Amino acid sequence: MQEALKEAEKALEFDEVPVGALIVMGDEVIARAHNLRETSQDATAHAELLAIRKACEALKTWRLVGCTLYVTLEPCPMCAGAIVLSRLDRVVFGAHDPKAGACGSLMNIPEDERFNHRPEMVPGVLAEECGKILKDFFKKKR
Amino acid sequence: MQEALKEAEKALEFDEVPVGALIVMGDEVIARAHNLRETSQDATAHAELLAIRKACEALKTWRLVGCTLYVTLEPCPMCAGAIVLSRLDRVVFGAHDPKAGACGSLMNIPEDERFNHRPEMVPGVLAEECGKILKDFFKKKR
Numbered sequence: 001m002q003e004a005l006k007e008a009e010k011a012l013e014f015d016e017v018p019v020g021a022l023i024v025m026g027d028e029v030i031a032r033a034h035n036l037r038e039t040s041q042d043a044t045a046h047a048e049l050l051a052i053r054k055a056c057e058a059l060k061t062w063r064l065v066g067c068t069l070y071v072t073l074e075p076c077p078m079c080a081g082a083i084v085l086s087r088l089d090r091v092v093f094g095a096h097d098p099k100a101g102a103c104g105s106l107m108n109i110p111e112d113e114r115f116n117h118r119p120e121m122v123p124g125v126l127a128e129e130c131g132k133i134l135k136d137f138f139k140k141k142r
Numbered sequence: 143m144q145e146a147l148k149e150a151e152k153a154l155e156f157d158e159v160p161v162g163a164l165i166v167m168g169d170e171v172i173a174r175a176h177n178l179r180e181t182s183q184d185a186t187a188h189a190e191l192l193a194i195r196k197a198c199e200a201l202k203t204w205r206l207v208g209c210t211l212y213v214t215l216e217p218c219p220m221c222a223g224a225i226v227l228s229r230l231d232r233v234v235f236g237a238h239d240p241k242a243g244a245c246g247s248l249m250n251i252p253e254d255e256r257f258n259h260r261p262e263m264v265p266g267v268l269a270e271e272c273g274k275i276l277k278d279f280f281k282k283k284r
Binding site: 037040052060061076079081084100109 | 195224258
């Protein structure tokens with residue numbers, strides 16, 4: 001998660017909402033990404049979605065079996081949906097997102113038994129640090 | 143929707159699940175896409191997500207204000223989340239998806255009042271034709 005936080009810090013350099021993600025398989029980091037919505041002017045350019053796309057590219061498969069996603073903020077519905085679709089084994093996230101979180105806050109897409117895949121979810125890892133970088137960013141914006 | 147069906151037919155040529163989408167602004171089609179998950183080996187390569195990314199690129203903004211998405215199948219959680227994030231004005235879809243639909247079937251993400259944007263939803267347009275192309279595809283696969 002420390003590495004995901006480093007990715008979030010990179011987002012700050014682009015004046016982007018600081019969320020970072022990485023995907024790990026065994027001991028190897030196979031994808032790193034941070035939020036790039038403003039820079040790329042792409043509504044789908046959340047850290048998780050970019051990391052999933054990069055991991056699929058790196059492994060040459062859409063099935064991310066055996067992989068863990070680390071992300072500093074609770075995924076939104078789009079990213080939670082992508083997590084289910086990509087068959088990730090495990091998701092470790094930092095701060096909860098009471099406004100748009102779809103992994104326990106507003107809804108719980110990855111643990112919904114009606115879908116055909118359910119990753120293991122590990123919430124709240126380094127939650128304070130992951131939340132602080134976001135709070136500091138929005139405080140400066142005001 | 144006839145044009146979205148043509149996109150779905152293109153997916154068939156790639157042996158992909160036949161779902162097609164297009165995004166229209168005024169009288170102009172600004173993005174067309176079809177499902178490309180297998181061809182691109184990208185878990186996120188659903189017709190709607192690809193169309194949204196293309197539309198953002200075409201308009202050079204992540205805000206698809208004034209745009210309507212036409213898609214042959216009810217969007218899944220990932221695509222429904224992307225619809226909310228991209229601020230699309232309106233979504234017209236064909237067949238309902240009882241297994242993974244997130245616009246009324248299993249859940250209803252675009253009309254959830256807790257999110258900061260709610261597009262107008264028009265379900266069931268040419269539903270029979272949109273469903274038939276999918277049913278025929280899966281019948282052949284068995």
